[in-house]
Amino acid sequence: MVQTDYLADSASALPDSPSGADWLTPRRRRMLAAWGPVITLGALVLVLTIVNSKFATAANIKTIANQSAIPLVLGVGLAMVILLGAIDLSIEGVMVATMFSVALMAANNVNDLDLGVLAIIVGLAIGAAFGAVNGMVNAYLRIPSFMVTFGMWFVGIGVAQRLLGRQPPRIDLEARNWVTVQRLGVQQMFFIAVIVVALGFLLLRHTRLGRHIYAIGGNEELASQSGVHVRRVKVMVFTMAGVLSGLGGAFALGRAGVADVTASQGRLFTTIAGVVLGGTLLSGGRGGVLQSSVGIIIMIVLRNGMVLAGVDPFLQDAVEGAIVVAAVIAMNWSARAKLRVVA
Template identity: 35%
Template sequence: MTTHSFTRSMSGLKNYLGLIGALLAMCILFSILSENFLTAATFTTLSNDIPTLVVMAVGMTFVLIIGGIDLSVGSVMALAASVLSMAMVRWGWPLFAAATLGVLVASLCGMLTGLISVGWRIPSFIVSLGVLEMARGLAYQVTNSRTEYIGSAVDGISSPILFGMSPAFLSAILIVVVGHLVLTKTVLGRHWIGIGTNEEAVRLSGINPRPSKVLVFALMGLLAGVGALFQVSRLEAADPNGGVGMELQVIAAVVIGGTSLMGGRGSVVSTFIGVLIISVLEAGLAQVGVSEPMKRIITGLVIVAAVVLDTYRRRGERSTH
């Protein structure tokens, strides 16, 4: 192992330990402030609330690692949910076929963002804002601006089956594991990290970074579609207003997990812990009676603190090289 890789490994270990320490500290704090926090009911509720956020955060980790950003994920999720509901309620499609169509539509939205951003060298921030508006408008069109109720035909995916955990939660964990392996054990994952670190160096080494970048955005769309399936299953309905502000939650979880906004560094496992931190924070604050405005202020402070910490971490890494 080279000195550089050893340093990166140690940095990753410190990040894991720091995140787990923060998560444990929050659990202890809220258990002291609320006698109902450390109960099976709380953690069953948490495990069944987070699958949508988890899978979308995995996709956003990849997007940030290559130096991009996708602000359309909440609207794309709403569009996928709307298409799924239309296929089941109006066309009478079975769940699998309807879910496949929803995931396909979401994947195409992600691919559109990637193709325009990469093909015309336009910042993905701007392109995804446009896709955000288009996807939200299409969601309204598909549902006639009304919530589409599907019923119990979809609730099995979010119903607890094993120690209070649902198929959606178990699937989300599987996606985290696969995402971690892709990022750390495959050539494709190394390409993504290389693109985020120094895209020009990747190009000069004879590798065209464009297909890999488009693939990342398409994958982000696909995972937004999977997240839509989980959300529809939990609510038993598709809401065209669903997912408003979801992109901020997703990005917050990824940043808290230590993925750099500048690209080139990130971890799917750390992102998962970041999701847990956000979810535990919101649940704990709700249980101790904190108002919604104050919850948003506290969550915002945590995000800012994570970005500041990332800045100091990057400076420390530069000083060691």
């Protein structure tokens, strides 16, 4: 993202918002930013419970949990990238590239390979490689991240299409177990996703790398002058995001049992919209993994509500696109300023 603040640095931009009502003191505004997404989620759940009797059933809540696993994992990776003030548009491409690689390495019906757990590890390494390329091209060749990751999106899809031979690889039932086996009535991948969220939270809150990520997102020049190794941090963050996109792809493979080039379609929207709705600003430096996870669950619940209400699936895609725009605009509204240049 190419962005320059001329009048106000981003820290002081909040209080003098053009729409600032008197009761909205900076302190209350911060409270609202922190708890707003949770309140939104609560209200959404309440409305859906009242409107649709099928919503608050045990079966539907399990469905929501199962559906959240992949977006939550993707959201942790994207939240870290967005905290830097960058963006990762390559999520869907990396997902399908990994999905096909893992499918061809696990026990499948196309070749005789059966690497077991190693297939997943190599798959995550492939995701890491995609992420590392994103990060290195962005940090060392100095190209805006949206452009690099936009290109890599299609590279990933091309790789997947190339790996698709005459028939889509289908993996054996046992190879899907680590994803789909039921624990407490919910597929195991949900718990893996929860662990990933917890690890992401700990990394951002309690490690030096985490603090450096916030520092770079807040003010990159300042961070660099205070001795943060900006380029290395960027490469590490993009690499982690790549691993998590890869994990998302492996989950998707486990769920479906068969690799599919279109399996990741729409994931990018859900993830960006969720991360931003949770209050992680696109300009970087603000937000976190927990907030983003709340935002992501809002998106999943919303989609679930639309499915229950029988909304046409294609229309649901359009609605999600509109939510992305609305969420980004709403969250950025207070940062507007005269003569601010946003490319």
